Amino acid sequence: MAMGAMMLASMMIACAEETSTYPGYEKTENGLYYRFHEQNAGETPKMGELIDATLCCAINDTAVIIPTMFNTFQLVESLYPGDIFEGLSMVHVGDSVSFIVNIDSTFRTFFGQPTLPEPYVSTDVMRFDMRIEDIYPESEYVKHLAVKNQKATAERVAKMVAENPEQSAQAAQALTDYLAKNKIVAEPTESGLYYVMTQEGNGEKPEAGQVVSVHYTGRLLDGTVFDSSVERGMPFQFPLGVGQVIPGWDEGIALMSKGEKGVLYIPYYLAYGDRQAGDKIVPFSNLMFEVELIDFEDINK
Numbered sequence: 001m002a003m004g005a006m007m008l009a010s011m012m013i014a015c016a017e018e019t020s021t022y023p024g025y026e027k028t029e030n031g032l033y034y035r036f037h038e039q040n041a042g043e044t045p046k047m048g049e050l051i052d053a054t055l056c057c058a059i060n061d062t063a064v065i066i067p068t069m070f071n072t073f074q075l076v077e078s079l080y081p082g083d084i085f086e087g088l089s090m091v092h093v094g095d096s097v098s099f100i101v102n103i104d105s106t107f108r109t110f111f112g113q114p115t116l117p118e119p120y121v122s123t124d125v126m127r128f129d130m131r132i133e134d135i136y137p138e139s140e141y142v143k144h145l146a147v148k149n150q151k152a153t154a155e156r157v158a159k160m161v162a163e164n165p166e167q168s169a170q171a172a173q174a175l176t177d178y179l180a181k182n183k184i185v186a187e188p189t190e191s192g193l194y195y196v197m198t199q200e201g202n203g204e205k206p207e208a209g210q211v212v213s214v215h216y217t218g219r220l221l222d223g224t225v226f227d228s229s230v231e232r233g234m235p236f237q238f239p240l241g242v243g244q245v246i247p248g249w250d251e252g253i254a255l256m257s258k259g260e261k262g263v264l265y266i267p268y269y270l271a272y273g274d275r276q277a278g279d280k281i282v283p284f285s286n287l288m289f290e291v292e293l294i295d296f297e298d299i300n301k
Contacts, residue, residue, distance in 0.1 A: 033101075047077070100126065235294050
């Protein structure tokens with residue numbers, strides 16, 4: 001009995017030491033440590049679904065930079081026992097959670113690096129802090145990306161205008177004066193973009209994520225041409241609505257139908273904002289583009 005009691009006590013002490021390795025964390029059978037700071041009800045993600053997360057990674061409590069591509073995860077089978085995908089299979093929308101993972105295995109499988117980069121060693125503690133923003137099917141990825149792009153643009157514009165009130169007011173007045181002087185009658189969109197159609201299309205409009213083919217000539221308000229696909233003789237192609245072009249283009253081309261021609265009058269904050277772009281576009285430049293939507297198709301065709 002005494003020997004049994006001693007063995008039981010020894011086992012209990014060992015267990016307590018194991019679970020107290022990271023105070024406040026629980027441990028799965030596969031060795032993943034996790035701690036929910038906020039946990040919600042609802043469905044957990046299914047295999048193949050996408051998880052949008054606000055993400056921070058720390059090694060030994062020092063933040064490290066994670067590429068933005070890792071803000072969206074697709075739930076797949078675990079790459080190694082106790083990895084982050086095991087943790088993601090437990091989350092709900094709105095959860096705030098931390099995972100402590102094996103640093104060697106994570107760099108090798110998750111980041112695709114054969115060895116630990118300097119100065120990290122195998123005993124370092126690697127932690128992911130995450131807030132789960134959304135969970136959705138893979139088929140809705142482009143739609144969610146477009147929504148995120150619109151939100152990011154709105155936040156960037158608000159910040160730019162607030163930080164540059166004088167330049168913003170001058171640029172806004174310059175665009176207003178130009179439209180009035182040239183007797184251009186057009187209603188602005190909610191964002192402040194102006195579009196004037198000069199030739200009707202066939203009525204078929206592109207959707208976010210589709211690849212559009214566009215001919216254009218870009219000018220400053222004084223008439224200076226700074227770029228033209230027409231002069232090059234080659235249409236410009238890009239996926240619509242996902243932030244690969246200036247915001248005024250993502251919004252403006254979406255207003256057009258196949259074969260349509262028109263002119264986009266783009267306020268500086270939907271163009272290059274407070275940045276220089278090439279030799280001719282100075283900060284706070286309003287731009288105009290003569291555009292033609294030639295065609296569009298799904299990205300995988």
